[in-house]
Amino acid sequence: MIYGRCAACKNQRRRCPPDCIFFPYFPPNDSQRFAFVHRIYGGSNVGKKLQQLPHYVREEAANNLYLEAKCRIQDPVYGCVGIISKLYQQIHDTQIELAKIQTQIAFHKLQNPQFQAEKSNFNVESNLNSLPPQSNNSMGQFQWPSQATNWFN
Amino acid sequence: MIYGRCAACKNQRRRCPPDCIFFPYFPPNDSQRFAFVHRIYGGSNVGKKLQQLPHYVREEAANNLYLEAKCRIQDPVYGCVGIISKLYQQIHDTQIELAKIQTQIAFHKLQNPQFQAEKSNFNVESNLNSLPPQSNNSMGQFQWPSQATNWFN
Numbered sequence: 224m225i226y227g228r229c230a231a232c233k234n235q236r237r238r239c240p241p242d243c244i245f246f247p248y249f250p251p252n253d254s255q256r257f258a259f260v261h262r263i264y265g266g267s268n269v270g271k272k273l274q275q276l277p278h279y280v281r282e283e284a285a286n287n288l289y290l291e292a293k294c295r296i297q298d299p300v301y302g303c304v305g306i307i308s309k310l311y312q313q314i315h316d317t318q319i320e321l322a323k324i325q326t327q328i329a330f331h332k333l334q335n336p337q338f339q340a341e342k343s344n345f346n347v348e349s350n351l352n353s354l355p356p357q358s359n360n361s362m363g364q365f366q367w368p369s370q371a372t373n374w375f376n
Numbered sequence: 377m378i379y380g381r382c383a384a385c386k387n388q389r390r391r392c393p394p395d396c397i398f399f400p401y402f403p404p405n406d407s408q409r410f411a412f413v414h415r416i417y418g419g420s421n422v423g424k425k426l427q428q429l430p431h432y433v434r435e436e437a438a439n440n441l442y443l444e445a446k447c448r449i450q451d452p453v454y455g456c457v458g459i460i461s462k463l464y465q466q467i468h469d470t471q472i473e474l475a476k477i478q479t480q481i482a483f484h485k486l487q488n489p490q491f492q493a494e495k496s497n498f499n500v501e502s503n504l505n506s507l508p509p510q511s512n513n514s515m516g517q518f519q520w521p522s523q524a525t526n527w528f529n
Contacts (some may be wrong), residue, residue, distance in 0.1 A: 244473060247475070251465050263417065263421070264416065264417055264418070265417070265418045265421055268416070268417070268418055272452065276452060276453065277451065279454045283453050283454070284452065284453045284454075287453065287454050287455055287457040287458070288455070291444065291448075291455055291456055291457060295444075297430065299425065299429060299437065300429065300433045300436050300437045300440065300441050301436070301437075302440055302441070302444055302456075303444055303455075303456035303457065303460060304440040304443050304444060304456065305440070306460055307459055307463065310460065310463040310467065311463070312465070313467065314463065314466065314467055314470070317467070317470055317471075317474070318470075320474075321470070321473075321474070324477065368461055
């Protein structure tokens with residue numbers, strides 16, 4: 224039954240029990256997937272983490288552990304935190320541009336009174352004011368690293 | 377000299393050698409910092425990771441390992457990947473709003489020819505077209521999970 228062993232049991236050169244915690248999430252045909260989480264977390268740590276979770280979230284957890292491990296292997300200094308930092312910066316830059324546009328529209332409306340009467344055709348500012356909740360929160364949220372430390376606190 | 381031991385050596389109840397790899401990044405006065413990375417990666421794994429890096433990036437790496445570990449402890453299913461996913465979604469929503477505004481401005485300019493002559497006062501569209509490089513790439517970049525898999529590939 225050697226070909227029936229999951230990637231974790233193959234890697235550890237052990238028998239793969241019928242109730243193997245790894246089998247559903249680290250199939251025999253994807254040895255790299257387990258190799259990555261084993262390298263970053265250690266195989267037994269991954270097994271423990273999965274055991275501690277309810278069955279219905281284990282696949283999601285295994286996928287995310289794999290992604291984080293892959294990211295850490297690609298970027299041993301920053302890992303996933305490097306991606307989060309870049310995204311905060313990009314959101315911050317975009318929010319600054321939105322604020323500039325809002326100012327320019329307000330200035331244009333002051334300069335062009337007839338502009339006021341065209342709200343039905345041109346309600347940019349109201350749109351800017353009704354950005355989706357996530358985006359409305361952006362300016363406040365996307366403070367890196369201070370905001371990030373909130374996520375992590 | 378027990379009080380001189382770093383948090384890692386204290387945790388492992390061992391002597392802290394003068395050249396301890398952990399000492400500069402896991403000081404004696406912050407036991408939680410090591411406890412978190414130990415819980416997620418295992419202490420020896422963290423030591424190995426730091427050893428493999430040049431001295432000048434070890435502090436940054438230790439900080440990011442701590443943040444990722446803290447995030448994984450707070451969210452055992454999604455960890456840092458959960459934060460990345462939320463940020464992609466927020467950026468995507470903001471980009472959709474930007475596209476809407478760009479369309480409304482173009483429509484307004486068609487409806488109001490005199491608007492063309494006011495570029496000096498009102499150059500919103502040019503601003504929208506000159507979003508910072510990160511933001512210009514946003515629409516293309518912020519596709520989750522496909523873009524994320526690019527990061528991780």
